Amino acid sequence: MSEPRIALLASPTEEAQAALSLLAARHGRHAPEDADVVVALGGDGFMLQTLHRHATAGKPVYGMKLGSVGFLMNHYHGDRLVERIAAAEPAVLRPLEMQAMTESGATVGSLAYNEVSLLRQTRQAAHIAIDLNGKPRLDELICDGVMVATPAGSTAYNFSAQGPILPLGSSIIALTPIAAFRPRRWRGALLKSATQVRFRVLDPYKRPVSATADSHEVRDVVEVTIRESEHLTVTLLFDPEHNLEERILSEQFVV
Structure with missing residues (x-):
């Protein structure tokens, strides 16, 4: 199976920019409209920016937390990105x-x-x-x-x-x-x-x-x-062990 075309986007923080350079060297970079999947590096604020800017491209978004808040993000790891994307579970959101x-x-x-x-x-x-x-x-x-x-x-x-x-x-x-x-x-x-x-x-x-x-x-x-919205949806991708549905459920049992 060929490697998906990945659009790498990062917040301006030093940590996110370093991760961007590392992942770009390993996987290359594509424009969101030409990619198979968008990878967002940052926090929840940057994820929301990414969705607002690129939702109409219709590409799934896989986020990795490199910011202060990351409820919509997966944990960051610099390796096995392609395997993690392939195993990720989708969550379809309607704004x-x-x-x-x-x-x-x-x-x-x-x-x-x-x-x-x-x-x-x-x-x-x-x-x-x-x-x-x-x-x-x-x-x-x-x-x-x-x-x-x-x-x-x-x-x-x-x-x-x-x-x-x-x-x-x-x-x-x-x-x-x-x-x-x-x-x-x-x-x-x-x-x-x-x-x-x-x-x-x-x-x-x-x-x-x-x-x-x-x-x-x-x-x-x-x-x-x-x-x-009746017509627009976005798909977020989450690691199976930390999917969005489980996070929302877990939030209700925090003591």
């Missing part, structure tokens, strides 16, 4: 599509593999209404913010905001408030992944709000619509 309308009337679109979050921009709490599939569900949420998280992203910001961890492949997304003041007892909701979520900022001039899809921030939004 969220965000459409944000700003005070100026501009509409900005972006993708999120972890979460879309709305946050207050000033010291004053945000006032946000929530519609699901066009039907009002919460007339006014007073909060620091609110988010919609994917299963892959449910262990990140969502979990730190006391949101639930979602099993991979569950076809569920998490709607989670951030420091909610009212309604006091509302702790969020679990929604079918096909649900269209719309946030309406009720007092955008006095209480401005920003929207962030992973790391792409849009400020001064007045309305944000989120739904799972």
Whole structure:
């Protein structure tokens, strides 16, 4: 069996760049659009950058941790890369599509593999209404913010905001408030992944709000619509002994 064509991408850290040089000398380098597989060297932030930049190429991505956070990454080893890729298990992720309308009337679109979050921009709490599939569900949420998280992203910001961890492949997304003041007892909701979520900022001039899809921030939004992408998917590759489904399950039993 011939060696796959590998696109090697690395974060700018010294450690990741050293690994890039080592692996390039052993396996060569191909452009992502010409490769069979993309190898990302860095942390979770760099993995998300890689997915945003190269998801449309449709190539599976195998990450190795050379950064501060690596939930989406495999352990780094400089040898046996081809064998590890061949034995890796796929995890298919479907991102969220965000459409944000700003005070100026501009509409900005972006993708999120972890979460879309709305946050207050000033010291004053945000006032946000929530519609699901066009039907009002919460007339006014007073909060620091609110988010919609994917299963892959449910262990990140969502979990730190006391949101639930979602099993991979569950076809569920998490709607989670951030420091909610009212309604006091509302702790969020679990929604079918096909649900269209719309946030309406009720007092955008006095209480401005920003929207962030992973790391792409849009400020001064007045309305944000989120739904799972119907057409775009990405495939991450994981070593069998440390696959993403097992990691998500293990996170629920950390004491």
